[in-house]
Amino acid sequence: MHTTLISASELAALPPAHTLLLDCRFQLADSGYGARAYAAGHLPGAHYLHLDADLSGPKNGRNGRHPLPDSTALGARLGALGVGENIQVVAYDDAGGMFAARAWFLLRRLGHAAVAVLDGGVAAWQQAGFSLTEEVPLPQPCRFKPAPALNAIVDVDAVLANLAQPDFVLVDARSPERFRGMGESMDPVGGHIPGALNRCFLDNLGPDGGYLPAAQLASQWRAMPGLPADSRAVVHQCGSGVTACVNLLAMEHAGLGGSRLYPGSWSEWCSDPARPVSSGT
Incomplete structure (x- = not known):
């Protein structure tokens, strides 16, 4: 089980049936960038998560620019993609892990320990000789079961x-x-x-x-x-x-x-x- 970082070669060796990839690419100055980048080419089997729509909650002017999402809503979203108990999740981006790490933290907060960030992101994957695809995978829905959180927050x-x-x-x-x-x-x-x-x-x-x-x-x-x-x-x-x-x-x-x-x-x-x-x- 990978719980912090994973290399491109380690990711390529994982069994696809028990691995789920999350493409978390985003740009603060261009909120549509990540979806366009995903459509142009992503790691095989990856699903896209948007920082504002999926990895953040509603703003009210007093709770910051990226409030944490509702845990129940996020759990439902993850379950709809196929994040189950025996699934290794790997998040990646093209920005030093800044958005992938957000997804990593959120999954750990919900108690999903088997989550890691692709070290070096998309560039590392391509430099290792692996390709991107435009094919959008069909989700394999399951019931996401939250467990005791592995990380704490302070308000x-x-x-x-x-x-x-x-x-x-x-x-x-x-x-x-x-x-x-x-x-x-x-x-x-x-x-x-x-x-x-x-x-x-x-x-x-x-x-x-x-x-x-x-x-x-x-x-x-x-x-x-x-x-x-x-x-x-x-x-x-x-x-x-x-x-x-x-x-x-x-x-x-x-x-x-x-x-x-x-x-x-x-x-x-x-x-x-x-x-x-x-x-x-």
């Missing part, structure tokens, strides 16, 4: 209370510039949540777009100033709870399991002017 009230009585440390996955409040283009307010640390999600990737080796990731995360030794005291966030999942996945792959996610992230936090904001380093 905005817990993050606010944590300012006065620290119980965990936030790690912000946005770029250093956005963390400092410089050049903010996604949200109306720049800066970061007071006390948060910064590790851009891209720092987990090598020059080839794949994840760094597990030992190297573990060394980097352990050397991060201010990071608790107990991974359960680490809570990840970003702009809207998407790229933060890359940091969470990287820690899991490095053997530093148990960290959590603040789904609303900066876009939820800054929606209320009463919440404090820090800028600079």
